[in-house]
Amino acid sequence: MPPNPPSPPPVVLFEEVERILTQTEAVTALEAAGQEDTGVPDPERAAVMAGVAQALRLLRKAHQDADAKVLTTAQHSPASRLQSFIASGEAGKLDLKPLSTGGLEAKFDTGDWFGWAQVLWVKLTSKKHAMLRPTAPVPDPFPEAGRIAVLGDWATGLYGAPEIAQRIVEDRDPFAMLLHLGDVYYSGTDGEVRDRFLNLWPVRNDQNILNRAINSNHEMYSGGTPYFTKTLPRFNQKASYFAHQNRHWTLVGLDVAYKDHDVDDEQVEWLKGILAQAGDRKVVLFSHHQLYSHFESQGKKLWAHAGLGEILRSKRIFAWYWGHEHRCSIFEGPDGNFGLLGRCIGNSGMPQSRTKTKDLPQATEPLYSRGEWRRSKARTIEGNALPDVVVLEGENPYIKGEEKKFSPHSYAVLTLDGPTLKEQVVSPSGAVLYEKTIAS
Numbered sequence: 001m002p003p004n005p006p007s008p009p010p011v012v013l014f015e016e017v018e019r020i021l022t023q024t025e026a027v028t029a030l031e032a033a034g035q036e037d038t039g040v041p042d043p044e045r046a047a048v049m050a051g052v053a054q055a056l057r058l059l060r061k062a063h064q065d066a067d068a069k070v071l072t073t074a075q076h077s078p079a080s081r082l083q084s085f086i087a088s089g090e091a092g093k094l095d096l097k098p099l100s101t102g103g104l105e106a107k108f109d110t111g112d113w114f115g116w117a118q119v120l121w122v123k124l125t126s127k128k129h130a131m132l133r134p135t136a137p138v139p140d141p142f143p144e145a146g147r148i149a150v151l152g153d154w155a156t157g158l159y160g161a162p163e164i165a166q167r168i169v170e171d172r173d174p175f176a177m178l179l180h181l182g183d184v185y186y187s188g189t190d191g192e193v194r195d196r197f198l199n200l201w202p203v204r205n206d207q208n209i210l211n212r213a214i215n216s217n218h219e220m221y222s223g224g225t226p227y228f229t230k231t232l233p234r235f236n237q238k239a240s241y242f243a244h245q246n247r248h249w250t251l252v253g254l255d256v257a258y259k260d261h262d263v264d265d266e267q268v269e270w271l272k273g274i275l276a277q278a279g280d281r282k283v284v285l286f287s288h289h290q291l292y293s294h295f296e297s298q299g300k301k302l303w304a305h306a307g308l309g310e311i312l313r314s315k316r317i318f319a320w321y322w323g324h325e326h327r328c329s330i331f332e333g334p335d336g337n338f339g340l341l342g343r344c345i346g347n348s349g350m351p352q353s354r355t356k357t358k359d360l361p362q363a364t365e366p367l368y369s370r371g372e373w374r375r376s377k378a379r380t381i382e383g384n385a386l387p388d389v390v391v392l393e394g395e396n397p398y399i400k401g402e403e404k405k406f407s408p409h410s411y412a413v414l415t416l417d418g419p420t421l422k423e424q425v426v427s428p429s430g431a432v433l434y435e436k437t438i439a440s
Contacts (some may be wrong), residue, residue, distance in 0.1 A: 011104065015063075018059075029116065051124070055082055069100075070351045073218075081124055084222065086106055086193075100400055101399050129223055129225040131240060132239045133267070136272060141246065142245060144416075150320075151178075151349075155349060159350075159398040161349035163398065167426065168204070169204060169413075174393060176206075176209065180201075180212070187219075188219035188220070188226055217260055248342075249281055250275075252271065254286065255267060263301075284318055290323075294379070295356050303384070313337065317438065322425060327352055342389075343412070348409055361374065363390045369437075371433030372394035373390045392434075421437070421440075
């Protein structure tokens with residue numbers, strides 16, 4: 001962490017997006033900018049304008065769900081790109097005022113709406129960066145004993161995220177890997193990757209420590225170029241999916257964001273090659289998107305993929321850690337279809353409304369006595385038999401004035417020691433909220 005952390009990043013509230021997109025000058029200018037771009041076919045031009053209109057609806061819903069002036073966004077590329085553009089102040093003037101909940105509220109103005117629209121149009125129509133792939137299905141080494149800090153959806157630069165980074169820096173025990181499960185808000189632009197992610201990423205002096213970053217939908221909303229050209233080189237990471245291995249464990253990071261909440265054939269063939277070399281080692285997967293959930297959407301494209309589905313149904317995978325859903329959820333026992341232990345660690349920086357979880361029954365077992373944990377009972381969702389899930393609940397002290405509306409932030413620490421794997425959930429203050437050895 002820098003000795004003098006930078007100013008809090010801008011927060012683009014729904015009201016500001018609505019104010020801009022309901023101004024006739026802004027909308028007319030954007031339509032005119034699209035008409036000037038002769039390189040974009042008419043159907044694509046119409047799709048961009050429809051996406052902007054949909055962005056307003058989705059951001060309104062996100063704002064209503066949060067019911068507070070906090071960082072909210074949508075799982076939608078135009079919405080995220082628009083928020084990034086407003087927050088940058090590019091092609092205009094930005095007025096920033098402190099928000100009581102954290103961050104700086106962004107107010108935008110310009111005397112040249114057409115100039116603003118021309119720049120925005122380029123942002124809305126930018127293309128994907130090519131995926132960077134491993135050259136061969138060969139895992140890199142991993143120590144026989146080592147700890148992994150797992151942060152999910154952390155790169156807001158706000159709320160509990162800077163505190164989590166500070167706790168990792170101050171932790172007296174060494175780490176073998178620091179792993180981000182993805183999402184740099186709003187859309188992983190150059191400035192956001194710099195200011196909300198890399199400049200705040202915990203820097204330690206542990207010998208041979210690995211830093212790894214999983215690709216995610218918000219990085220891909222801007223086309224993924226800053227992820228591939230800034231984050232990966234900074235982390236000395238050659239590809240968006242990777243594997244590490246020791247005598248007992250094979251650890252695999254997947255890219256299920258380049259194809260949104262999906263996986264491509266070439267990556268699955270690479271994974272088959274990694275598994276062929278794993279022998280009797282236990283295999284742990286890491287990704288941004290979830291395989292399944294009690295509360296949000298399911299990873300249907302993942303389990304429906306012929307190759308990945310076959311791997312999952314073989315019950316070869318021991319555990320899978322993911323983010324995307326902004327909760328900390330521990331699935332109790334292997335699921336009925338794939339026989340793996342599912343874990344969601346997506347609550348390291350984004351506000352998450354408590355609406356769906358605050359009235360669940362308390363988890364009263366001693367294992368959950370260190371924090372406020374709630375239980376959602378086993379159920380079958382879209383043909384997948386899911387076990388009980390225990391979700392971290394309670395107030396969030398890092399969202400000032402709105403603590404009761406949002407669930408807590410945390411991160412995970414995985415400790416590998418020979419055949420043993422211990423997992424912990426740790427609060428931004430450093431308190432261990434959950435601890436269990438899941439393999440020995």
